[in-house]
Amino acid sequence: MRVTIFGTGYVGLVTGTCLAEVGHDVVCVDIDQQKVDGLNRGVIPIYEPGLEPMVKANHAAGRLKFTTDAASAIGHGEIIFIAVGTPPDEDGSADLKYVLAVARTVGEHIERPAIVVNKSTVPVGTADKVRAAIAEALARRGAQVPFEVVSNPEFLKEGDAVNDCMRPDRIVIGSGSPEAIEKLKRLYAPFNRNHERIVVMDVRSAELTKYAANAMLATKISFMNEIANIAECVGADIEMVRQGIGSDPRIGWHFIYPGAGYGGSCFPKDVQALARTAQQCGYKPELLEAVESVNYRQKGHLFELIQRHYGGSVAGKTFAVWGLAFKPNTDDMREASSRRLLAQLWEAGARVRAYDPEAMHEARRVFGERDDLVLCDSAHAAIADADALCVVTEWKQFRSPDFPRLRSSLRDAVIFDGRNLYHPDQVEGAGIAYYAIGRGRSV
Ligand code: NAD
Numbered sequence: 001m002r003v004t005i006f007g008t009g010y011v012g013l014v015t016g017t018c019l020a021e022v023g024h025d026v027v028c029v030d031i032d033q034q035k036v037d038g039l040n041r042g043v044i045p046i047y048e049p050g051l052e053p054m055v056k057a058n059h060a061a062g063r064l065k066f067t068t069d070a071a072s073a074i075g076h077g078e079i080i081f082i083a084v085g086t087p088p089d090e091d092g093s094a095d096l097k098y099v100l101a102v103a104r105t106v107g108e109h110i111e112r113p114a115i116v117v118n119k120s121t122v123p124v125g126t127a128d129k130v131r132a133a134i135a136e137a138l139a140r141r142g143a144q145v146p147f148e149v150v151s152n153p154e155f156l157k158e159g160d161a162v163n164d165c166m167r168p169d170r171i172v173i174g175s176g177s178p179e180a181i182e183k184l185k186r187l188y189a190p191f192n193r194n195h196e197r198i199v200v201m202d203v204r205s206a207e208l209t210k211y212a213a214n215a216m217l218a219t220k221i222s223f224m225n226e227i228a229n230i231a232e233c234v235g236a237d238i239e240m241v242r243q244g245i246g247s248d249p250r251i252g253w254h255f256i257y258p259g260a261g262y263g264g265s266c267f268p269k270d271v272q273a274l275a276r277t278a279q280q281c282g283y284k285p286e287l288l289e290a291v292e293s294v295n296y297r298q299k300g301h302l303f304e305l306i307q308r309h310y311g312g313s314v315a316g317k318t319f320a321v322w323g324l325a326f327k328p329n330t331d332d333m334r335e336a337s338s339r340r341l342l343a344q345l346w347e348a349g350a351r352v353r354a355y356d357p358e359a360m361h362e363a364r365r366v367f368g369e370r371d372d373l374v375l376c377d378s379a380h381a382a383i384a385d386a387d388a389l390c391v392v393t394e395w396k397q398f399r400s401p402d403f404p405r406l407r408s409s410l411r412d413a414v415i416f417d418g419r420n421l422y423h424p425d426q427v428e429g430a431g432i433a434y435y436a437i438g439r440g441r442s443v
Helices: 010-021 033-040 051-060 070-076 097-109 126-141 161-166 178-191 203-234 238-246 267-280 286-299 301-309 337-347 360-367 379-383 403-409 424-429
Strands: 002-006 025-029 064-067 079-082 114-118 147-151 171-174 198-201 318-322 351-355 373-375 388-391 414-417 433-435
Touching: 002 010, 002 070, 010 025, 010 051, 010 064, 010 079, 010 161, 025 070, 033 051, 033 064, 051 064, 051 161, 070 097, 079 097, 079 178, 097 114, 097 126, 114 126, 114 178, 126 147, 126 203, 147 171, 147 178, 147 203, 171 178, 171 203, 178 198, 198 203, 203 238, 203 267, 203 286, 267 286, 286 301, 286 337, 301 337, 301 388, 301 414, 301 433, 318 337, 318 379, 337 351, 351 379, 360 373, 379 403, 403 424, 424 433
Parallel strands: 002 025, 002 079, 025 064, 079 114, 114 147, 171 198, 318 351, 318 388, 351 373, 388 414, 414 433
Antiparallel strands: none
16 A cells, blocks of 8 residues: 655654555655655664664665655655654643644645544544644645545554564554545554454544553553652562562553653653643543652652762762663653753762663763763773762663672762662672662662
């Protein structure tokens, strides 16, 4: 099928590539000329495991094209995806300016019937706004072209996006049009072979489903962080508690890891946007507000532990920081916990030596040149000439460090572990003071 995708970010690029991989004819449009030029030369703008060879192979096979020419791209697609960003507005609600700009562009150029599929995460009611924006642009041209607007939220996870796209848990299609539903079922048939994964519903329910999924996951994280903080107060070990509850199938093992708070481009903004939607309807979303405030506090928790250890003064100290991305297997630093920690350390007069396996380029872009930051090219380089180590992202390569080497390298022999990667006995046995999340015995 002929597919057009607006936006070549994490969602658009991965979706376009996976659709091309199963044989569809895909054109990806972006307004970022540099990104498009890079993609046409085989430069992949994001780090996502498995993506690069797939982009290159499908581009070479002519099934995946990149352009900034919206008009010709719209001419290509019988299905047109919107996969552009929906960043938070000043009040936390989702800013729809990119989505509606695409809708207007579609209305300005569409010449034959098409299905416009919204993949961006958008508040309930956005499909109506997209429909109105397309219709208005069509009316301005005096043109009449039939089109459908469908909601098809995306559930991929950064770091495992290709796998999620090729083997989705579910594909939600929100539409009242039997023809549009049928067409999307055909588009997704290659991903829906072994058992039924497609869930069809009305548009508004589909729009809300995406927020509900992210809000549920964020709630699990904030819940565990709250219990971790209680564990710390009462002298219990959250890692024991986690094992004690995860085996209950009603609770399960997933997403019950305490840590330095959730970040990324989705959970923080989606929890906020859902809360604003509720408030706009006159409903007070008490649970969502708590999820958000617990997370905000949690992002400052590692710094609190640092302050506690140093008696409130870290001025002049140098901290090695392992992990800058908001989670492993991505270079994305949007809303990452590391950003808050670094800001707090700098504010308190400390210096930072940071390393991340994939996010160094992004870190250079985010932080720029600073006297109090050294971006290191390895985990070992980061600990050289440091007083203490902070672990912020749970990359696999940080899981089993050489503790005697850390002991001799770190001037103050102390680790602040924001992801509970180590066993306290092992660290303390190596002569290193150890602070982690919710491990009461260590405070
Ligand atoms: P992103 O910021 O990585 O990419 C968005 C892209 O859209 C950018 O390349 C930008 O240049 C482009 N763009 C903006 N306006 C455009 C226009 N008018 N025409 C063409 N391109 C345009 O965003 P993302 O992370 O891929 O997220 C996209 C949407 O999907 C958001 O609503 C997000 O909440 C949602 N989502 C993201 C994830 C994720 O893990 N990143 C997962 C599920 C859903």
